[in-house]
Amino acid sequence: MKLKLTTLALGALMAAGPVMADLVFPMLSYRTGPYAASGIPFADGYADYFTLLNERDGGIGGVPIKTLECETGYNTEKGVECYESTKGQGALMYQPLSTGITYQLIPKVAVDGIPMHTLGYGRTSAANGEVFSNVFNYPANYWNGASGVVNHLLELNDGDIAGKKVTLLYHNSAYGKEPIRTLEELAVKHGFKLTALAVDHPGQEQKSQWLQIRRERPDYVAMWGWGVMNQVAVQEAANIRFPMENFIGVWWSGGEQDVLSAGDAADGYKALAIHGVGSDYPVYNHIQKYVVDAGKGAGAGDQVGTVFYNRGMYAAMLAAEAVKTAQAIHGTGDITPAMMRDGMEALEMTEAKMIDLGMPNFGPSFSVSCENHGGPGLVAVSQWDASSKTWSMISDFKPTDAEIINALIAEDSAAYAAENKITPKCN
Amino acid sequence: MFYREAGDFKTSYKQDSQTFPIKIDRLGYYVTLAIAFLVVPFFINDYWANAILLPFLIYAIAAIGLNILVGYAGQVSLGTGGFMAVGAYACYKLMTSMPDVSMFVHVVLAGCITAVTCIVFGLPSLRIKGFYLAVATLAAQFFLVWLFNRVPWFYNYSASGQISSPEREVFGIIITGPSASASATYLFSLIFLTVSALIARNLTRGTLGRSWMAIRDMDIAAEIIGVNPMKAKLTAFGVSGFFIGISGALFFSVYLGAVEVGEAFGPSKSFLVLFMVIIGGLGSIFGSFAGAAFLVLLPVVLKVVGVDVMGWPTDIVAHFQLVIVGALIIMFLIVEPHGLAQLWTVAKEKLRLWPFPH
Numbered sequence: 133m134k135l136k137l138t139t140l141a142l143g144a145l146m147a148a149g150p151v152m153a154d155l156v157f158p159m160l161s162y163r164t165g166p167y168a169a170s171g172i173p174f175a176d177g178y179a180d181y182f183t184l185l186n187e188r189d190g191g192i193g194g195v196p197i198k199t200l201e202c203e204t205g206y207n208t209e210k211g212v213e214c215y216e217s218t219k220g221q222g223a224l225m226y227q228p229l230s231t232g233i234t235y236q237l238i239p240k241v242a243v244d245g246i247p248m249h250t251l252g253y254g255r256t257s258a259a260n261g262e263v264f265s266n267v268f269n270y271p272a273n274y275w276n277g278a279s280g281v282v283n284h285l286l287e288l289n290d291g292d293i294a295g296k297k298v299t300l301l302y303h304n305s306a307y308g309k310e311p312i313r314t315l316e317e318l319a320v321k322h323g324f325k326l327t328a329l330a331v332d333h334p335g336q337e338q339k340s341q342w343l344q345i346r347r348e349r350p351d352y353v354a355m356w357g358w359g360v361m362n363q364v365a366v367q368e369a370a371n372i373r374f375p376m377e378n379f380i381g382v383w384w385s386g387g388e389q390d391v392l393s394a395g396d397a398a399d400g401y402k403a404l405a406i407h408g409v410g411s412d413y414p415v416y417n418h419i420q421k422y423v424v425d426a427g428k429g430a431g432a433g434d435q436v437g438t439v440f441y442n443r444g445m446y447a448a449m450l451a452a453e454a455v456k457t458a459q460a461i462h463g464t465g466d467i468t469p470a471m472m473r474d475g476m477e478a479l480e481m482t483e484a485k486m487i488d489l490g491m492p493n494f495g496p497s498f499s500v501s502c503e504n505h506g507g508p509g510l511v512a513v514s515q516w517d518a519s520s521k522t523w524s525m526i527s528d529f530k531p532t533d534a535e536i537i538n539a540l541i542a543e544d545s546a547a548y549a550a551e552n553k554i555t556p557k558c559n
Numbered sequence: 560m561f562y563r564e565a566g567d568f569k570t571s572y573k574q575d576s577q578t579f580p581i582k583i584d585r586l587g588y589y590v591t592l593a594i595a596f597l598v599v600p601f602f603i604n605d606y607w608a609n610a611i612l613l614p615f616l617i618y619a620i621a622a623i624g625l626n627i628l629v630g631y632a633g634q635v636s637l638g639t640g641g642f643m644a645v646g647a648y649a650c651y652k653l654m655t656s657m658p659d660v661s662m663f664v665h666v667v668l669a670g671c672i673t674a675v676t677c678i679v680f681g682l683p684s685l686r687i688k689g690f691y692l693a694v695a696t697l698a699a700q701f702f703l704v705w706l707f708n709r710v711p712w713f714y715n716y717s718a719s720g721q722i723s724s725p726e727r728e729v730f731g732i733i734i735t736g737p738s739a740s741a742s743a744t745y746l747f748s749l750i751f752l753t754v755s756a757l758i759a760r761n762l763t764r765g766t767l768g769r770s771w772m773a774i775r776d777m778d779i780a781a782e783i784i785g786v787n788p789m790k791a792k793l794t795a796f797g798v799s800g801f802f803i804g805i806s807g808a809l810f811f812s813v814y815l816g817a818v819e820v821g822e823a824f825g826p827s828k829s830f831l832v833l834f835m836v837i838i839g840g841l842g843s844i845f846g847s848f849a850g851a852a853f854l855v856l857l858p859v860v861l862k863v864v865g866v867d868v869m870g871w872p873t874d875i876v877a878h879f880q881l882v883i884v885g886a887l888i889i890m891f892l893i894v895e896p897h898g899l900a901q902l903w904t905v906a907k908e909k910l911r912l913w914p915f916p917h
Binding site: 161163164168172201202209213217231232235239243255256305306313330333547551552553 | 606655708717718721723726815816817818819821822823825859866876
């Protein structure tokens with residue numbers, strides 16, 4: 133009976149399946165589970181921007197967009213199910229928003245010929261497009277983040293952080309472990325002392341870690357947290373009265389939902405940023421008019437303008453721009469995943485384009501090439517103001533330590549290429 | 560009327576003690592095997608393999624393994640996730656250090672390594688039982704996950720701590736890695752499941768299985784009639800570990816391709832497999848299959864019906880899924896505390912008499 137039902141349902145699915153006239157974007161989102169707090173605003177922003185393009189412009193280049201949402205719950209097994217169920221429907225690009233699922237999909241997308249964009253997450257060494265032909269992680273990656281934190285500390289200390297104690301509080305997963313290597317190298321270079329403290333999935337239990345922080349009294353705490361872990365960490369830091377301006381999260385630990393629960397105590401908490409914050413951009417007028425007021429907003433509609441909503445919107449915008457590039461290269465509106473890959477590799481974001489899109493100064497200008505799938509790696513710092521409940525930028529988008537990062541990327545991608553018998557090449 | 564044993568005479572002990580003594584059952588078994596081996600591989604696609612059949616086959620092996628320990632030998636274990644991780648990491652180390660050896664050998668060796676680990680963690684069972692043993696095995700779960708996170712040698716010093724399965728072959732056919740075809744991975748797992756089920760079935764009705772059940776039913780009485788509790792308990796841990804290790808190795812290398820120990824083999828995995836065993840039926844090989852099928856298929860069916868057919872928002876479907884699966888588990892346990900296997904037995908009993916129950 134059960135099998136029969138699946139067969140029927142699947143049959144219906146297949147029959148309704150490939151409508152080739154659409155640009156299909158699967159959304160592997162998570163609105164449930166311990167990471168939902170971070171997953172919901174991103175998913176809403178991603179969906180709303182595509183809705184806006186459909187409503188305002190009739191799609192991209194005249195071809196309507198179709199989004200396929202699939203709930204992963206940040207779980208890799210469900211991620212596999214989502215990937216397999218959507219890939220047959222003409223999926224142009226994947227955006228899994230989970231480092232674990234990304235690792236799983238990296239070899240698969242190469243075989244299936246579908247590009248994957250991991251905006252500010254995923255496997256850092258995928259920035260080397262000679263090895264990872266179908267994976268893109270522009271505009272910045274974790275190792276830029278690690279360097280961005282250190283650069284900010286250097287600025288605060290007039291360029292000398294020798295002997296300072298820095299603690300990294302990280303999610304005990306591939307995601308959290310990514311920056312450790314870079315931070316270790318930077319610790320040697322700049323002479324600071326690094327301690328890494330792991331927080332296990334899902335991240336609610338951090339008492340012992342913060343006890344250790346209280347005992348060791350580090351000068352700065354950097355955090356690679358996600359979902360509920362962020363809220364708990366900010367609250368724990370407030371509980372031990374750790375000075376918030378010395379507590380810096382990566383861009384995945386810098387949303388409204390992460391700091392609101394700690395109230396006034398979270399004032400001054402910092403987080404890295406790879407795009408603009410707030411809703412003071414012209415594109416929001418359009419989102420309000422075509423999406424929100426028209427009742428077509430995704431989710432509950434209460435996330436518009438939050439940091440992670442912006443990030444989802446940014447990801448969707450970059451995808452849409454890559455589609456435009458691909459359409460221009462191949463001279464057809466109805467593109468295939470292979471054309472989409474070409475579009476992503478030839479993507480060029482300029483300030484003029486951003487102004488046209490209604491997002492002036494929202495993100496850095498950059499261009500992608502076959503050698504560099506990772507973009508320029510420009511990182512800014514933002515700070516939370518608890519009284520006005522807003523994030524604000526306290527620095528510009530600044531370059532990170534390319535020397536160390538590029539060496540590490542070359543090393544790690546070479547190891548991957550050797551392990552999987554890939555010959556690095558650019559066509 | 561249709562399902563009866565009249566005229567099905569047994570003339571030897573061997574015939575009488577076969578696994579499927581009733582002819583129609585036997586036929587059904589052969590037909591199922593034939594379809595699974597000869598028909599499905601030709602029709603399988605990536606979706607069916609990776610989303611439905613592979614997880615079912617692999618969880619069924621794990622459930623058989625745990626059923627031997629919990630259902631047959633009565634030793635409660637909450638360490639399944641950790642033991643699956645041992646299988647996965649053993650397989651990974653073997654695959655990367657000996658690339659030219661067949662995957663069959665790697666998976667079987669991974670099972671053996673897990674069996675040894677499982678015996679070591681089963682040693683406390685000689686002194687403690689019941690809930691206390693459950694806690695001891697839960698400690699194994701946490702320790703093993705911590706170990707694989709902590710010692711970089713296990714993940715070959717990769718920056719992320721993830722293990723990814725490279726491409727490996729059996730007789731020239733690619734079994735692991737992204738280029739493996741759906742039918743190859745399916746058949747590979749199916750062979751392991753079939754052999755595991757045959758071994759488990761024959762072990763459990765032999766001397767060893769009887770000594771396990773004697774220990775389960777009353778250990779003091781078993782000891783008095785001459786069952787060696789140390790041997791019975793440790794063999795149960797060993798055999799169970801072997802199957803769980805195989806399932807862990809397949810779970811990593813064939814099904815997921817890349818795993819992260821805390822996420823893939825956390826305590827929730829231990830509970831999931833335990834639920835499969837309890838819902839399927841303790842002390843029943845068929846129950847292991849039924850439990851695995853129930854817990855693997857149900858979420859997928861609910862998702863397909865809710866999202867693709869009804870068009871509901873994904874988060875509502877995901878929440879409903881938890882509610883429905885939970886409610887069904889409770890319902891099954893109230894209606895039939897001995898699991899789906901018992902339900903199946905009762906249904907067969909009724910069918911035998913149907914349509915004249917008196």
